[in-house]
Amino acid sequence: MTRTDGIRVAGSTVILTLRPSALGTPALALPLVRRTREPFADRWALPGGWIAPDESPIDTAARTLAETTGLTPSYLEQLYAFGAVDRSPTRVISIVYWALLRQDEVLAQSAAHRASGRAPENVEWFDVDALPELAFDHADIIEYALWRLRSKVGYSRVAHGFLPSEFTLADLREAYEAILGRQLDPANFRRQVEATGNLIPTDRFRTGSHRPARLYRDNTDVELAARGPLGPEETSIR
Amino acid sequence: MTRTDGIRVAGSTVILTLRPSALGTPALALPLVRRTREPFADRWALPGGWIAPDESPIDTAARTLAETTGLTPSYLEQLYAFGAVDRSPTRVISIVYWALLRQDEVLAQSAAHRASGRAPENVEWFDVDALPELAFDHADIIEYALWRLRSKVGYSRVAHGFLPSEFTLADLREAYEAILGRQLDPANFRRQVEATGNLIPTDRFRTGSHRPARLYRDNTDVELAARGPLGPEETSIR
Known part of the structure; x- marks a missing residue:
């Protein structure tokens, strides 16, 4: 038994x-x-x-x-x-x-x-x-x-889990680079993420030692696939 | 303990x-x-x-x-x-x-x-x-x-798991319709699947009571995401 x-x-x-x-x-x-x-x-x-x-x-x-x-x-x-x-x-x-x-x-x-x-x-x-x-x-x-993390960045916004609510495109690209373990071309990366419609440009910029970089935020209208399929019993987390 | x-x-x-x-x-x-x-x-x-x-x-x-x-x-x-x-x-x-x-x-x-x-x-x-x-x-x-099956048809070829090696676009659309529980527009569906590059048209047709329908097969050069992330120990299946 x-x-x-x-x-x-x-x-x-x-x-x-x-x-x-x-x-x-x-x-x-x-x-x-x-x-x-x-x-x-x-x-x-x-x-x-x-x-x-x-x-x-x-x-x-x-x-x-x-x-x-x-x-x-x-x-x-x-x-x-x-x-x-x-x-x-x-x-x-x-x-x-x-x-x-x-x-x-x-x-x-x-x-x-x-x-x-x-x-x-x-x-x-x-x-x-x-x-x-x-x-x-x-x-x-x-x-x-x-491996799962690298697979998910291809079809979800999982990388955003590492970022604050507002971030530059360079922040996002460096998160992808850390996950994928390889360099990405900045211009191609910008084109690809802009095409997804997942990012909303703000009117704020990060200033510092480099030239000012525009801050973006998540488009929360798009379903956050990054959280993935939480199972039915997963409501009991404290 | x-x-x-x-x-x-x-x-x-x-x-x-x-x-x-x-x-x-x-x-x-x-x-x-x-x-x-x-x-x-x-x-x-x-x-x-x-x-x-x-x-x-x-x-x-x-x-x-x-x-x-x-x-x-x-x-x-x-x-x-x-x-x-x-x-x-x-x-x-x-x-x-x-x-x-x-x-x-x-x-x-x-x-x-x-x-x-x-x-x-x-x-x-x-x-x-x-x-x-x-x-x-x-x-x-x-x-x-x-729910997982419906989620996966959005970004993988999971529906192909139900089909034989050669199938018509109507076969594939009906599989999607059964999974999603709703009708899909045949013309839109054809455009979308042809755009993915996942299907290879054969020179064979299915004949019968309807007009002949071209048979397609999977493009096996594209990684079969449908199998999903098999875990590292999953080699022990008989």
């Missing part, structure tokens, strides 16, 4: 942000937790933990993310349920959620978590191009999340 | 096909299994079962689908892991897979299953517009699968 005895279920999160790299351009980064126990003691892992009997998978993901990193994204999207038999020394199925956070949200929420005195010591952010040795199949999970 | 004791994990499948309706146009249909046990005895449910300790979720889904229906799709895509606390009288997380099958595949595989003598009596196909009373949250799961 209970053939699944012995299978345990965890909820985990891949939280991606764009942060300034040493080169000045933005780079994708995510938080990891250094494990304090076997298996894979001292290796780095995605934030996560066991699903409690009275807790939905997305609530486990949100709770363990908040406990470790202090991050409280306004939504989490289910990425995938990873269930290969040999992915852990014991049988574990991990339901993984993901979200994109702006760097200013990350900084504010992380600072509040440290100020609370409840922030653990063993959390660090890593550029996705310079990941440490990871526990379990978490390197594969991150690779899959990055 | 084992906070997930008491959570059981199942694998289930949503298998969609297009079959001729009473009106002559194709309609979406899927196989259901009538439950013989409590909870929800006598209600209809998606094919599925408990994940065995040595079995990956996709293998459970493929095995239970073959046992009940005889269907052996060449791929299954993970649809979603459904984990709401109250979705079953006991705590059950269901990892649901889906696939599109052509009607000729369904007929051949079903016939072979019946001929084997191992086909259970309690399996039937239903049009998605005329579903019976369903067990658990399976009505929500089917609704979600149909």
